[in-house]
Amino acid sequence: MKEFTIRPFLSVLIIYLLLAGCTSNTSEKTEQKSTGSKKDYYSEKLEIKHAKGFRIKYFNNYKIVEILNPFEKNTDTTRYLLLQRRTVRPTGFTGHQVIEIPIRSLATTSSMHVGLLDFLESIEVLKGIGGTQYIYSPKVIQLIKEGKIPEVGKDQGLNEEKLVSMHPDLIMAMGSPGAGMSKYQTLADAGIPVLINSEWVETTPLARAEWVKLLAALLNKEELANRKFSVIENEYQRLATLVKQAKTKPSVISGLNTKDTWFLPSGDSYMARFFKDAGADYHWAETKATGSLALGFETVYPIALKADYWLNVGFNSSDSKKDILAQDSRYDDFNAYKSGHMYSYNNRVNDKGANDFFESGNVNPQRVLADLIKIFHPELLPEHQLFYYKNLK
Structure with a gap:
């Protein structure tokens, strides 16, 4: 008896919901037609695959x-x-x-x-x-x-x-x-x-x-x-895949000590990702923050002592190892200072101090990555010439 009385009610309910859905869709389409143009001006659209902002x-x-x-x-x-x-x-x-x-x-x-x-x-x-x-x-x-x-x-x-x-x-x-x-x-x-x-x-x-x-x-x-x-995108991903052939993973330190504060890339920063994709071992890679880490010199010192490479240490095209040492004599203790493995993104700086790394470098990450691979794993890119980076002498 209960089954007999419920079935007609369910049938009416289903019909009502279907009609309501049709009305809603029709209303939405009508609104779009009334608020926009019938002509589609944008035959090609952008697909955002990486940016989250x-x-x-x-x-x-x-x-x-x-x-x-x-x-x-x-x-x-x-x-x-x-x-x-x-x-x-x-x-x-x-x-x-x-x-x-x-x-x-x-x-x-x-x-x-x-x-x-x-x-x-x-x-x-x-x-x-x-x-x-x-x-x-x-x-x-x-x-x-x-x-x-x-x-x-x-x-x-x-x-x-x-x-x-x-x-x-x-x-x-x-x-x-x-x-x-x-x-x-x-x-x-x-x-x-x-x-x-x-x-x-x-x-x-x-x-x-x-x-x-x-x-x-x-x-x-x-x-x-x-x-x-x-x-x-394709070139960047090709290079990141190429790095998997590397047999070593050299350690890297970044930046300089400024007024007793050393600013380093945090683990979720784009620079830390560059280091990872270039096949380097970055001590702070697991820190869950974007932007920079502000650490004391004594915290960074034991890591910097042993790092194989020291990057992002100069800003002017004329910066040298001597100029960096003049800022803090303790840099002379660093393994990378002694070996000469010091590099910075100052290869393209004009006479006014403007740096192309912060201009065209942002839209050419594949070139930056190629530079870093050349630094950390030169055998993987034997023909590549450094574009944004240079070795400090």
Whole structure:
């Protein structure tokens, strides 16, 4: 008797749920049609495989970009609506900054952004930069000399008056810890969108390099970014696989003692990943933190004494072993100092001190990895010539 009375009820319930689902789907499709374009402007889309700090979603005439945790200690997500020029803006998205794409003019706060633009063959959109003395690119330096790219700030400080008068399509800023979007309120009030590029929070070299795809989305250069990044990705992975043939795993120390504090790459940092992929043994590889470790000299000393290699010890192109020793006489005790196995990423530094490692190096991790393999395991890459790194004499 109970079975007989329940079956009709279940049939009605199932029909109701099916109808409700159809209504929901129809409503959703209708909303998409009413808030977007029927024409799909983006035949090629970006796939983010390594970077964890941003997401991109595609619609017919706009893209939604989310920058996750842009200021490291601030867990807020910043959201952007990238709207195709001369198309109708979709309804909603009231909490999103709107950026019309492709962008035609860009002001940046970091030389690293110059490397991104150069990678995407788009230097022509660069119309302002903070800290022109840090630029390595000869092409950009020439444009600065010609007055075509003015300085718009120094050391993360922006000349808001100049930027408002220039009114670029976009300002690309770095998400420094402890900052927030309120820092850019004056620019926002002037109708100038500010996008936070926080590639430095990534923990692997390929993830950092993949932030070039964010700029590609702003320029509608998805095809170029996908094609060029795929080459870099494949070469990086080839080199990392090659290292497995190495018969030894030399130990490495990094950085210098500065005012009784030694800053070293933490275990989850991109530099520690470089060491791992290059086949080196890094003492602090298991520390669960990103960024740098701040340790006392006495903590580092016993490890540094025995390390086979000492990396990232000079910044100027003229730095030598003698210059490093002049900073602290105890360095003379280090095994790597005695053997001459001291290297730094200062092979490409111009007369103003600008270092290409921090410009093009960010989007060429395969070159950095090749340098490190050449240092740790020269037999694996006998023909490779150091590009970013050099041996300190």
